């Protein structure tokens with residue numbers, strides 16, 4: 140998938156600023172401060188959008204999917220419109236994966252090419268030492284640390300965006316929390332669905348079989 144880092148960054152900032160929420164500018168600064176390199180990080184090492192700017196592109200893809208899904212849902216269920224505030228959809232979808240801003244370290248590794256020859260390629264190591272907190276919960280904390288005035292439902296949509304893929308199955312409490320959050324806040328389901336649509340369909344290239 141082709142993407143333009145500069146244009147993507149401008150769109151990300153414009154979308155966040157369009158919410159008029161307090162702390163947006165502080166958060167943007169935080170996302171590229173210190174060890175955080177949100178705007179140039181990949182979305183993964185071996186799977187979707189595994190190159191510089193991939194995380195930013197993925198975040199926009201999720202936001203685009205979420206905004207379209209919001210319209211679809213409201214067309215069928217107008218009574219849900221108050222639960223799917225547009226600004227909340229933008230904030231939760233753009234920030235759901237900011238936990239990845241500090242984990243990818245560029246490196247070069249040897250790999251076999253299509254002809255079986257060993258070549259050096261640019262790739263990343265994954266290093267969780269900066270803040271080993273988890274995934275959705277880490278994104279939620281980072282949004283707060285970044286200074287954004289963020290609501291409880293936005294935090295919950297970010298926290299539980301991975302659906303059951305990120306659940307410790309021995310924890311009854313975690314299962315009850317994710318179900319309760321989803322039942323209380325339709326925004327949780329919307330962001331979960333948008334993340335799946337972006338990663339599995341918008342970003343699908345048919346060659347991602349390196350599991």
Ligand SMILES: [Fe+2]
Pocket residue numbers: 235236274300301
């Ligand atoms: Fe995620």
Ligand SMILES: [Fe+2]
Pocket residue numbers: 197201235236334338
């Ligand atoms: Fe994601």
